[in-house]
Amino acid sequence: MPIITYIQNDGTEHQVSLPMGATLMEGAVQNDVKGIVAECGGSCMCATCHVYIDEQFLDLLPEMEEEEAEMLEGASAEIKPNSRLGCQVRVSPKLDGIIVRIPEKQ
Amino acid sequence: MSKKVVIIGAGHGGIQVVASLREEGFEGEIVLIASEKEMPYQKPPLSKGYLQGKQSEESILFRSANYYENNNISLRLGEQIVKVNIAENQVITDSGEVISYTHLILATGANNRKLTSDGVEIPNIFYLRTLTDAQIIAQKLENSQSVAIIGGGFIGLELAALASEKGKKVTVIESQTRLMERVLPAVISTVFQQTHEQHGVQICLNSHIEQITEEGIQTKEGFIQADLILAGIGVIPASSLAEEAGIICENGVVVNEFQQTSVTNIYAVGDCANHYNVFAGKNIRLESVQNAVDQAKVAVSHILEKPQAYRAVPWFWTNQYHLKLQMVGISVGFDEYVVRGESGSDKFSVYYFKNKQLIAVDSLNRAADHLNARKLITAGISPTKGQIEDLSFNLNNCL
């Protein structure tokens, strides 16, 4: 199972191994990583699962769909080129070792 | 005396109470009691990703099992609370065990309303509320060719969409004149109706059921053959525990702006709580994730003596086919509306006004409008008609 490292805004790190197909949001919420709210439970409806992806891995991620891009615009924290909605990124073997940073607010 | 919080129900409300308590640094005892035996999971995906086969049971869990352990939460699955003893500050489980509390949270949700005939539940109709219900429906769907759905509300229509996508012959029976009539205006209901019809779903409006048999449904208008009958005709708040304990109930458990019931150390949150809603201007119950989550936070703030009254703007969503509808505010009683985007297409938003004040926005496949509208309504800002209609104008500039 791919290992994901989440870094909270306060610097706390969590290493979590996620089953294939789980989303970065699920991995964070279910494992008590602080700072992801995910009000809508992964329906791409709330933009409270905003994360910053390690630049190195950016190209390996599935492309952003239009609705994700639109929701992301409404996220509370600064939107950066490496911003994604955690619920729209599914874990694949390619993502083993990825570092995911949590923004200061959702 | 140190505080001990007992929570009945592990849905959106109950889980948020637990999460907020620990996030806010509460170190006392927490007991979370759930009548269902499964690890606590979210209900909205049941009628969406889960029954579509796109989301697994694992993926709809609120938290992984070790969350409860790591946060020192006593999670008691498969136990039903049968009595609340307000004089002794105790609840009693179905096995007779007594659990005491200093603060009790009722997050018991709601139960499906069932179709009855002469007061007796009509057999062979399936309803969706729990994971168990969803598992049964998944299996029934597999073995059925034709599906009749009673009720053209959100859950009924989400079921219709996924069943028709699985190649079933689907009929929706609705007694009102439009789909989702209670909450949506005609411009939006019509888009949903047309989309369902394009997918081969037969929509029967103004339809009145006369008899339900094993072969199908007899309505005044004709006979609808069905291998499987599903119904989504609303819910009844789960307030019997409170009622029997002598807590004031009326269409759910009546609460104040801090979610306190008529017994001050007992709170109610979520689907079961009848509260005064600032945006509705009256007492209502809301059945939404937003309401359960935000009320849970309010109850926790009060228990931790940093009280924040409930005044969160209501929002809700539904997914059917490629249509994603997001609603914010309460549009009932609007006197004017303005459309952003092409009305009647599959991408537009409707802005509702009452006395020139923006009160609600429904966005169809326009997520950015929805997020912006939440901020506008929360802040009490009303853009002009010109600004709304001008797609090149960024409504975030109003904030």
Ligand SMILES: Cc1cc2nc3c(=O)[nH]c(=O)nc-3n(C[C@H](O)[C@H](O)[C@H](O)COP(=O)(O)OP(=O)(O)OC[C@H]3O[C@@H](n4cnc5c(N)ncnc54)[C@H](O)[C@@H]3O)c2cc1C
């Ligand atoms: C199929 C479906 C689709 C939905 N889709 C959406 C959507 O798209 N968007 C949205 O915002 N909302 C949606 N909702 C509504 C949303 O799920 C509810 O509003 C929300 O779950 C309410 O949370 P709650 O904590 O009040 O109650 P619930 O989540 O219903 O949880 C209450 C729990 O309490 C337990 N319980 C009750 N009595 C007892 C007792 N005596 N002892 C022990 N346990 C008890 C029950 O077993 C239940 O699990 C949907 C609901 C369903 C059923």
Ligand code: FES
């Ligand atoms: S969880 Fe709501 S948008 Fe990702």
